[in-house]
Amino acid sequence: MRGLGIRARGRAAAAVLLVMAGLGLTAQAAWIPAKAALAQVLLERAFAETLATRRPIRPWPWADTVPVARLTLDGSSFIALAGSSGQALAFGPGHVEGTPQAGEPGTAVYAAHRDTQFAVLGRLKPGDPIAVTRADGRTATFRVTGSRVAAWDSSGIDPEAPGRRLVLSTCWPLDAVTHGSLRLIVEADSDIGS
Structure with a gap:
């Protein structure tokens, strides 16, 4: 009889440990999206002040x-940061270094995590609009021309390509749970007259 009580307590302790581990993993999984959502609130405030003060x-x-642009696509709006380092991407999309501002000659490139802001990229179709409001107050509008998947180190993106183009990039596949070398690349051309 006494041995049965020890086994039952052991099973109860194991169950409690499993529940605690599950809660810990759930909290860890929710941390990145929660941090990205809170950051967007703070980024919105900073971007509004940037627009008002022009600094x-x-x-x-x-x-x-610092926030450098507001991206509006698929019914969502995200503040983009200067740079595409891991530190910047932890909080929102990043404007990739060495690429022009949206609306300037060449190809402006923005990157973000697939499980936060750029989860919407999988829903974009040719013809869908994208607007980029820059820190100087100018808005450039684009239309999606297509999307493709490429290796991160052979994307074929040319920041100096003729025209005024936009590329949004995130890891592929969108529902992956581990890091990979593939990127989803959504390409867009400037709207006529923008």
Whole structure:
């Protein structure tokens, strides 16, 4: 009889440990999307102040980047940061270094995580509109021309290509749970007259 009680307590302890581990994993999985959502609130404020003052405003005192654009696509709006480092992408889309601003000659490139802001990229179709409001207040509009999947190191994106183009990029496949070398690349051309 006594041995049965020890086994039951052991099973109960194991069950409690499994529940605790499950809660820990759930909290860890929710952390990145929650951080990205909170960051967008702070980024919105900083971007509004940037537009009003025409000077870069950091979203929080220790930020090592500033908001540079608002991307509007598929019914969603995201503030993009200067740079595409892992630190910047943890909070929102990043404007890739060495590419022009949206609406300027060449190809502007923005990247973001597939499980936060750029989860919407899989829903974009040719003809869909994308608007980019820059920190200087100008808005450039684009239409999706297509999408493709390419290796991260052979994307074929040319920042100096003729015309005014836009590329949005995220990891592929969108529902993957591990890092991979493939990227979903959504390409768009400037709207006529923008």
